[in-house]
Amino acid sequence: MAVEALNSSSRTRVAPWNDPVVRGWVFQIVVVGLVGLLAWYLVSNTIDNLERQKIASGFHYLDREAGFEIGDTMIEYSPASTYARAILVGLINTIKVSVLGIILATVLGTLVGVGRLSNNWLLGKICEWYVEGFRNVPLLLWLFLFYKIISEAFPGPRQAIALLWNSVYLSNRGVYFPVPLADPVFKWAGLAFLVGLAAAWGVGRWARKRQEDTGQPFPTLSVGFAIVLGLPILVWLAGGAPHHMSWPALKGFNFDGGSVIQPEFVALLAGLVLYTSAFVAEIVRSGILALHKGQSEAAAALGLSRGQAMRLVLLPQALRVIVPPMTSQYLNITKNSSLAIAIGYPDLVASVNVTINQTGQAIENVLIIMAAYLSVSLSISAFMNWYNKRIALTER
Amino acid sequence: MTDMPAGERQQLAPPSDDTGILGWARKNLFSSWGNGLTTIVLIVAMVWILSGFLEWALFTANFTATTGSECRGGGACWALIREKFRYIFFGSFPYEQHWRPLFAVITMLAMLVLSADRRMWNWRLLVIWGVGSFVTFLLMFGQIHIPLSLILFVALVAGGIGLALRSALAAPSERMAYYALVGIGAVGLVLRILGVLPKWSIAIAPLSYVETSLWGGLPVTLILATYGLAFAFPYGVLLALGRRSNLPLIKGLCVGFIELIRGVPLISLLIMASVMLPLFLPSGTTIDKFLRAQVAVILFAGAYIAEVIRGGLQSLPKGQFEAADAMGLNYPQKTLLIILPQALRVVIPPLINTFIGFFKDTSLVLIIGIFDFLNTANQALVDPNWAGFPGEVYLFAAFVYFIFCYSMSRYSRYLEHELNKGTRR
Numbered sequence: 001m002a003v004e005a006l007n008s009s010s011r012t013r014v015a016p017w018n019d020p021v022v023r024g025w026v027f028q029i030v031v032v033g034l035v036g037l038l039a040w041y042l043v044s045n046t047i048d049n050l051e052r053q054k055i056a057s058g059f060h061y062l063d064r065e066a067g068f069e070i071g072d073t074m075i076e077y078s079p080a081s082t083y084a085r086a087i088l089v090g091l092i093n094t095i096k097v098s099v100l101g102i103i104l105a106t107v108l109g110t111l112v113g114v115g116r117l118s119n120n121w122l123l124g125k126i127c128e129w130y131v132e133g134f135r136n137v138p139l140l141l142w143l144f145l146f147y148k149i150i151s152e153a154f155p156g157p158r159q160a161i162a163l164l165w166n167s168v169y170l171s172n173r174g175v176y177f178p179v180p181l182a183d184p185v186f187k188w189a190g191l192a193f194l195v196g197l198a199a200a201w202g203v204g205r206w207a208r209k210r211q212e213d214t215g216q217p218f219p220t221l222s223v224g225f226a227i228v229l230g231l232p233i234l235v236w237l238a239g240g241a242p243h244h245m246s247w248p249a250l251k252g253f254n255f256d257g258g259s260v261i262q263p264e265f266v267a268l269l270a271g272l273v274l275y276t277s278a279f280v281a282e283i284v285r286s287g288i289l290a291l292h293k294g295q296s297e298a299a300a301a302l303g304l305s306r307g308q309a310m311r312l313v314l315l316p317q318a319l320r321v322i323v324p325p326m327t328s329q330y331l332n333i334t335k336n337s338s339l340a341i342a343i344g345y346p347d348l349v350a351s352v353n354v355t356i357n358q359t360g361q362a363i364e365n366v367l368i369i370m371a372a373y374l375s376v377s378l379s380i381s382a383f384m385n386w387y388n389k390r391i392a393l394t395e396r
Numbered sequence: 397m398t399d400m401p402a403g404e405r406q407q408l409a410p411p412s413d414d415t416g417i418l419g420w421a422r423k424n425l426f427s428s429w430g431n432g433l434t435t436i437v438l439i440v441a442m443v444w445i446l447s448g449f450l451e452w453a454l455f456t457a458n459f460t461a462t463t464g465s466e467c468r469g470g471g472a473c474w475a476l477i478r479e480k481f482r483y484i485f486f487g488s489f490p491y492e493q494h495w496r497p498l499f500a501v502i503t504m505l506a507m508l509v510l511s512a513d514r515r516m517w518n519w520r521l522l523v524i525w526g527v528g529s530f531v532t533f534l535l536m537f538g539q540i541h542i543p544l545s546l547i548l549f550v551a552l553v554a555g556g557i558g559l560a561l562r563s564a565l566a567a568p569s570e571r572m573a574y575y576a577l578v579g580i581g582a583v584g585l586v587l588r589i590l591g592v593l594p595k596w597s598i599a600i601a602p603l604s605y606v607e608t609s610l611w612g613g614l615p616v617t618l619i620l621a622t623y624g625l626a627f628a629f630p631y632g633v634l635l636a637l638g639r640r641s642n643l644p645l646i647k648g649l650c651v652g653f654i655e656l657i658r659g660v661p662l663i664s665l666l667i668m669a670s671v672m673l674p675l676f677l678p679s680g681t682t683i684d685k686f687l688r689a690q691v692a693v694i695l696f697a698g699a700y701i702a703e704v705i706r707g708g709l710q711s712l713p714k715g716q717f718e719a720a721d722a723m724g725l726n727y728p729q730k731t732l733l734i735i736l737p738q739a740l741r742v743v744i745p746p747l748i749n750t751f752i753g754f755f756k757d758t759s760l761v762l763i764i765g766i767f768d769f770l771n772t773a774n775q776a777l778v779d780p781n782w783a784g785f786p787g788e789v790y791l792f793a794a795f796v797y798f799i800f801c802y803s804m805s806r807y808s809r810y811l812e813h814e815l816n817k818g819t820r821r
Contacts, residue, residue: 027643027646028644028645031646032645045675045677045678046675048678049679120431122434122435122439123434126438132805136798136801136805137756138757138770139756140770141793145790148777149787335660336661339760341763353667356667356671362671362675363672366667366671373661374659374660
């Protein structure tokens with residue numbers, strides 16, 4: 001403020017080359033001009049090169065037939081589908097492995113992080129070496145190791161290891177397991193699940209309101225679980241409880257029926273989860289250590305049970321320390337899932353890479369990768385920022 | 397008790413099960429029923445796993461086989477590592493010249509270890525890195541050509557920094573020297589670009605030339621990580637300063653760049669460097685694949701380092717900036733003499749953690765076909781004579797990575813402890 005006052009009163013006397021405002025703008029214009037010049041140079045070169053190589057730019061190639069197989073597809077896809085479809089399949093696979101990875105790494109990492117603080121010395125040491133071991137070796141190496149172990153140490157489909165009364169088979173082609181045959185009742189059960197979620201949310205709100213008004217607690221968690229799980233089961237029973245399964249069975253050289261988890265997917269997920277859980281464990285540990293001992297003692301003195309103290313007093317405070325670094329770990333899982341390309345799991349980067357090789361449209365495809373990851377990353381960080389704001393300390 | 401005179405109190409030793417190894421075990425392993433049960437289950441599980449592992453890795457392992465088929469005893473085939481370790485460490489570098497990458501690795505390690513010593517954190521650091529880099533690249537390439545334009549550029553930068561920092565303090569003769577450096581550098585570069593000065597360079601060529609496509613193994617990993625950080629560091633500092641600047645256009649450029657790079661995976665930058673960079677340059681120019689990967693790593697590292705340094709800048713109280721302004725320091729003086737020395741001190745431990753991250757992330761360059769340490773380990777598995785022992789090779793590579801990363805993380809923790817001595821109570 002003082003500087004501005006000084007500027008406005010003495011503006012007439014300051015020479016323009018000594019005026020910080022003028023200097024600032026000149027400097028900015030020069031820098032932006034140089035960056036613009038560089039950009040113009042690169043773009044003009046690119047246009048030149050594209051013309052010479054007769055590559056038509058634009059996204060028209062997305063409508064053409066892709067012609068390549070994808071091993072793991074959540075939505076309908078065949079080589080006759082378009083490139084756009086192939087890239088969408090890859091994007092869905094990326095999201096699938098990221099979401100599963102985030103959930104599992106959080107659970108495993110929390111267990112290990114709490115384990116490191118255990119008053120059992122041996123458990124603490126084992127958890128410490130788990131963390132040091134996994135986080136000091138590149139993720140890519142873990143992926144190769146797991147993938148090679150699965151594809152070389154497990155037997156082929158004909159000698160597959162049968163588990164659980166011959167219903168689940170482990171082989172180097174993946175894990176085969178039975179799935180229920182499609183039935184319209186499942187659609188209704190899914191709908192009931194969503195209705196249950198909404199109802200549980202409503203019950204939670206009502207319970208909190210009632211506790212604030214009357215001080216009466218309500219077992220929100222157990223009632224919520226009962227609603228969310230009970231409604232779909234009721235609908236399933238009402239629909240005649242369809243239970244016909246498709247069982248995996250050996251036909252020729254491979255299994256038929258049932259469903260399969262690809263070895264690439266298992267290796268990728270295992271690598272991501274084990275590697276990231278080491279980092280998550282450290283975050284959780286430091287979050288808990290950041291709490292003052294008096295907090296748990298005060299909660300106990302108020303007569304809260306251990307579970308209540310954890311849920312109502314300790315966790316909300318620890319979360320404030322945990323959530324921001326955890327967000328960057330979640331983003332890391334999403335970005336690291338792109339290593340799938342190294343072991344041949346068809347994620348976004350792998351699909352796009354095949355597309356680059358087949359069409360030569362490098363720029364458009366790299367733009368697609370960047371746009372896809374940026375939007376996934378930005379949505380995760382938007383969600384985590386919203387959550388962080390919700391749990392943040394409200395001061396005055 | 398109270399009426400007993402102080403001198404006659406009997407000094408009892410603590411109960412025998414409270415001290416020594418027994419007391420320790422009671423307190424840390426068997427403090428309660430649940431705790432004791434956990435300990436027993438863990439010990440049983442550990443004995444079971446460790447005995448299985450040792451059986452495989454030591455007792456039934458083969459250390460002497462000459463081909464993979466002799467190795468089918470069921471145990472680990474460490475003979476494969478014995479056969480392949482030179483390839484894993486040095487890649488396709490000419491076999492009889494392997495002493496060169498070996499000494500390059502030793503030089504780089506010496507450089508890193510010396511930089512870890514706090515007594516070296518001054519002008520000595522510049523000397524160490526200058527000499528170390530020169531020796532490393534001389535050993536790896538065998539021949540180095542220092543172009544005239546590089547010498548001119550260094551003169552321009554050195555003179556510029558001297559002027560910015562010491563214009564008010566320096567004696568007239570010193571100031572004249574800086575002006576001369578800047579003048580020679582600027583005029584020379586313009587003349588060189590206009591083609592008046594010839595394309596001249598100093599050639600130092602004591603050894604045979606080895607091109608980067610033959611480089612492989614540990615030196616590649618070390619070079620990518622070390623020089624990735626060394627070049628990304630000043631660039632990250634600039635980005636962080638730009639992000640904290642109150643000039644809107646500069647701030648916008650820096651924020652945009654940092655968030656863009658941090659939002660996409662390193663692989664997409666590497667793919668971009670390998671397929672898009674050739675399109676960006678005038679046709680006919682080719683850039684070495686290794687250099688392209690190095691540039692991608694630098695761009696990537698710069699954005700992350702910028703965020704680490706921003707943390708350090710934010711931790712400085714406003715008074716430091718205001719005091720520097722009140723002293724009449726200009727922006728470079730304020731930044732280089734007051735702000736950065738304090739801000740960087742805070743962020744050295746997280747910077748080392750960032751470096752550990754890059755050290756591991758350089759393994760991604762194998763996607764674009766560069767033979768870093770992980771890739772040469774991978775290639776060692778391809779030999780049909782030795783097929784079928786991936787576990788041994790990957791465990792060996794993991795062990796090497798672990799040694800590097802673990803010692804760096806210990807150093808970072810030690811340093812954090814050391815640097816906080818002044819502020820800790």
